[in-house]
Amino acid sequence: MVVEAEVIRQEYLRHDKKFPHVWCPGCGNGIVLGSLLRAIHALELPKDDVVVASGIGCSSRLPTYIDFNTLHTTHGRALTFATGVKLAKPRLKVITVMGDGDATAIGGNHFIHAARRNINITAIIINNNTYGMTGGQYSPTTPYGDKSTTSLYGHVEHAFSIAELAVTAGASFVARGTVYHASHLDRMLEQAIAKRGFSVVEIVSNCHVQHGRRNKLGGAVKMINSFKESAVPIAKAKKMSPEDMQDKFTIGVLCDVDKPISTEEYNRIKQEACKIDDYEETHKRKETKVKRHEE
Amino acid sequence: MVSKDKNRRLLLQGNEAIVHGALAAGCRFYAGYPITPASEISELLSVKLPQVGGTFIQMEDEIASMGAVIGASLAGEKSMTATSGPGFSLIQENLGYACITEVPCVVVNVMRGGPSTGLPTNVSQGDVLMSRWGTHGDHPIIVLAVSSVNDCFSLTVRAFNLSEKYRVPVIILSDEVVAHTRECMTIPDQDKVRVVDRIQPNVPPEWYKPYADNNRGVPDMASFGEGYRHHVTGLIHDERGFPTQQPKEIDRFLHRLHDKITKGFPEIVLSKTIDMEDAEVCVIAYGSVSRSAMMAVKKAREHGIKAGLVQMITLFPFPRKVIDAALRQCKAAIIPELNMGQMSREINRVNQSGTAIIKMNRIDGQLITPDEILKKILSVS
Numbered sequence: 001m002v003v004e005a006e007v008i009r010q011e012y013l014r015h016d017k018k019f020p021h022v023w024c025p026g027c028g029n030g031i032v033l034g035s036l037l038r039a040i041h042a043l044e045l046p047k048d049d050v051v052v053a054s055g056i057g058c059s060s061r062l063p064t065y066i067d068f069n070t071l072h073t074t075h076g077r078a079l080t081f082a083t084g085v086k087l088a089k090p091r092l093k094v095i096t097v098m099g100d101g102d103a104t105a106i107g108g109n110h111f112i113h114a115a116r117r118n119i120n121i122t123a124i125i126i127n128n129n130t131y132g133m134t135g136g137q138y139s140p141t142t143p144y145g146d147k148s149t150t151s152l153y154g155h156v157e158h159a160f161s162i163a164e165l166a167v168t169a170g171a172s173f174v175a176r177g178t179v180y181h182a183s184h185l186d187r188m189l190e191q192a193i194a195k196r197g198f199s200v201v202e203i204v205s206n207c208h209v210q211h212g213r214r215n216k217l218g219g220a221v222k223m224i225n226s227f228k229e230s231a232v233p234i235a236k237a238k239k240m241s242p243e244d245m246q247d248k249f250t251i252g253v254l255c256d257v258d259k260p261i262s263t264e265e266y267n268r269i270k271q272e273a274c275k276i277d278d279y280e281e282t283h284k285r286k287e288t289k290v291k292r293h294e295e
Numbered sequence: 296m297v298s299k300d301k302n303r304r305l306l307l308q309g310n311e312a313i314v315h316g317a318l319a320a321g322c323r324f325y326a327g328y329p330i331t332p333a334s335e336i337s338e339l340l341s342v343k344l345p346q347v348g349g350t351f352i353q354m355e356d357e358i359a360s361m362g363a364v365i366g367a368s369l370a371g372e373k374s375m376t377a378t379s380g381p382g383f384s385l386i387q388e389n390l391g392y393a394c395i396t397e398v399p400c401v402v403v404n405v406m407r408g409g410p411s412t413g414l415p416t417n418v419s420q421g422d423v424l425m426s427r428w429g430t431h432g433d434h435p436i437i438v439l440a441v442s443s444v445n446d447c448f449s450l451t452v453r454a455f456n457l458s459e460k461y462r463v464p465v466i467i468l469s470d471e472v473v474a475h476t477r478e479c480m481t482i483p484d485q486d487k488v489r490v491v492d493r494i495q496p497n498v499p500p501e502w503y504k505p506y507a508d509n510n511r512g513v514p515d516m517a518s519f520g521e522g523y524r525h526h527v528t529g530l531i532h533d534e535r536g537f538p539t540q541q542p543k544e545i546d547r548f549l550h551r552l553h554d555k556i557t558k559g560f561p562e563i564v565l566s567k568t569i570d571m572e573d574a575e576v577c578v579i580a581y582g583s584v585s586r587s588a589m590m591a592v593k594k595a596r597e598h599g600i601k602a603g604l605v606q607m608i609t610l611f612p613f614p615r616k617v618i619d620a621a622l623r624q625c626k627a628a629i630i631p632e633l634n635m636g637q638m639s640r641e642i643n644r645v646n647q648s649g650t651a652i653i654k655m656n657r658i659d660g661q662l663i664t665p666d667e668i669l670k671k672i673l674s675v676s
Binding site: 053269 | 323324326342345346347348350352354355356358359360361362363364365366367368369370371372374388389392518519520521522524525526527528529530535537538
């Protein structure tokens, strides 16, 4: 394990990049980064063929540190750029890394449409229930009643459930993991990246500096440990009553279906369209019209 | 298919000619969102792109269209989107991203009446200054204005070429009249179309610096997936593409971004003059209005008035040289526009010779007629 960690560190981190990273000590983003690299390593994907795109926020700094084709885009728009990359060069493996605000507030529309479109892209969403980088404002996943810098009286709105949203929007593969269950997360990411179709992994993470501190959830260790209690495997959750599931969430694969991928469907259209030469036909008619006019 | 089309003489509307121009220039990716009066561009490209191995996609909004266009260009395809006022507002966010990351792409804005939903089916030139300053921050950009179906073809090719050469987004400003007017045009043989492609790095990948300066001020551009793994970010970055906050690096980067366009002025700044040799009164116009102006100048000459026309083709970077020369030569300059005087302000800004700048504006959704301009010419001469 130690040897493998060293191999991954040497192979995939950008050593010419100005480390240290921007994340606070104890942030879950580093665990996600490690997990993502282990998944890519396990799948033996050539580095030249991997594109990692992100939006804006703490989580979205992740691609900067890793040695792939990396794309740090505008807030909420990672999936739109990823769609362009994937359509222009379908052979590339395209992965996006976003935060909860990034993917489901400002980028919410792109998120549901990417899922509906079922393009072969993997969306990793690190959910820490807040906008950490801008100082801890409430996000679409901030729990009801929680305090944030924009809800000091307690939050009056209800939270999105990101993974369930992705299922409803039509993603081919949806899973949820946490930064506590790191080896489980490795497997989830591996499956998602290997999946043909739009795959989503929601990763429940901690922002002890912003969300945790304001809601007295403890430091990094306490918050990460709390996921051990609050995360319930899907099979186990099915046997539990709604009361028992109060303040808990499921982890595991929520959805894994096979359906036509729009990139591949479009390739078929390209092949058929190439055969059609309606052009000459359509314009011959117009040409004769013009000639008549000139006469 | 494009390669088979030899010297075809066709009756086309402006929007269709833009599609032919884009395909001839090598455009192989288009993302768009339905909007009047630009939809024909999407419709036609959705048929034509797959025929030439390209890709068309209709995105969920214009923000997404622009994102996809940039993504595809980073992956190596020449890419374009087309929209009108409200959509043009939405693309501004990622347009700035294309400026700072120097991703070649072409944006067509078929102008309609504004503000807001405004007059979707009427002509306007209300987005002139927005096309220059729409996205936030100091940024370089090229804006070309089309006035005829022929222009729509040739300037679209030109837009792609400039975009690829200077690694800058190029905006084609069309308007509802040009977009829907049908005119005859000959589509040149593909061999006769001059196509410029971005310069790709020829150094080994480990030597590649994606934003390194060179004598052109335009870094070589590697596509994703070709072995040149690099980082692209909308943050101000150093020559390796990584974010920087070093004042020296920031300064050098932003200056190079602007200087590369300045260096290319002779090639980028285009204009056309008619009867300007001995002109005493000039009309300075662009887009569909320049067609009315052309007729007005012709009629004025018939009245014995020494009138001339300066047709601005490149609106930005501002064609200072040709405008300055015209203003020095003439006692009065008439600026007909379908807005409240956006370009006449710009022209006034460079007016050092005390020439009378006469605004002429129409914002009722109708085109300025030759007679209106002629009347103005007669009144000042």
